[in-house]
Amino acid sequence: MASLRKTNRQTEDETLVETPDLEEFIGYNLKRAYVIVQADFRRALGEDGFAPRVFSALSLVVQYPNVTQSGLARMLGIERSGLVAIVDELEGRGLLKRTNVPGDRRVQALVPTNAGAKAYADARAAVRSHEERLLSNLNDDEKATLMSLLAKIRASEV
Amino acid sequence: MASLRKTNRQTEDETLVETPDLEEFIGYNLKRAYVIVQADFRRALGEDGFAPRVFSALSLVVQYPNVTQSGLARMLGIERSGLVAIVDELEGRGLLKRTNVPGDRRVQALVPTNAGAKAYADARAAVRSHEERLLSNLNDDEKATLMSLLAKIRASEV
DNA sequence: TATAAACTGTTTACTAGATTAACAATATGG
């Protein structure tokens, strides 16, 4: 707090301490934060753990059994074509089944297997402890505030 | 607030209103919010406007002229190999120059052109108004709080 | 001073995540 020279004047010093414009943009900070959390997620879940999007898909299938692929894509905010590979992976690992629905032969309802429910419970615990560990410098109030502010951003989707 | 049935009990209703696990994870909400902001950024800057990462790079070059590519990559948190295409694009558009530095023939200092400084000022204004418009349901306090919480996440990088 | 180690910008190959467009099969609404 000694110096009052807080301008963004250009110098040739190798140590530049002024806040660059970038830090003032929410988008930039959102991305940097997201990259950090996402990288730690992968580290925490390990080599052949779930990728974030696969974890998310499994989570919804476990919580909403019989969800259709289209419905799941809508919930995740991705195209249904992009979901095929994710469901293929989960089915290939024996964590869910594609089942046909009497009355509509187009849809394939997704049903978690017992192994899928178990794998999800384990993964959820791992994700929870990853976030708790990584974000240990935020207290519960701060986390709740962050969530509500992120929810506001999500609510402003065009 | 009429019903107290707030369990996550499984039903066969087509309208499921309970909060799924996913919404409780900071990583998930961070990603969803980031996707929304990033998509609006691109929409706002238009067909041949800057991609977010190109905008970020130009911002730093304008604010820190003579930054090296390695230095810029470090600031952006990406590999220097990934920066080559970004700098190629900016140089190709005539917005910066690669200049050689007397005393170290390895490095190429990046210097914004006048056109680059102008383009950045315009883009920065466009980005500011995009964020102001998109995030108009957050007041200044909320935005400041969000920034400080995101900064805390950034500070917890491993 | 000789040599090993490190750093810079770059290319190439690869991966992940995602989108768009088309398609056949099926369902729904005038």
Next chain:
DNA sequence: CCATATTGTTAATCTAGTAAACAGTTTATA
């Protein structure tokens, strides 16, 4: 019945990013 819409799927494409190698150059060390 017929036009329209929906579902799951494939194929082609795009973007953003990494990792590994490389030649040229600089720095550190023995």
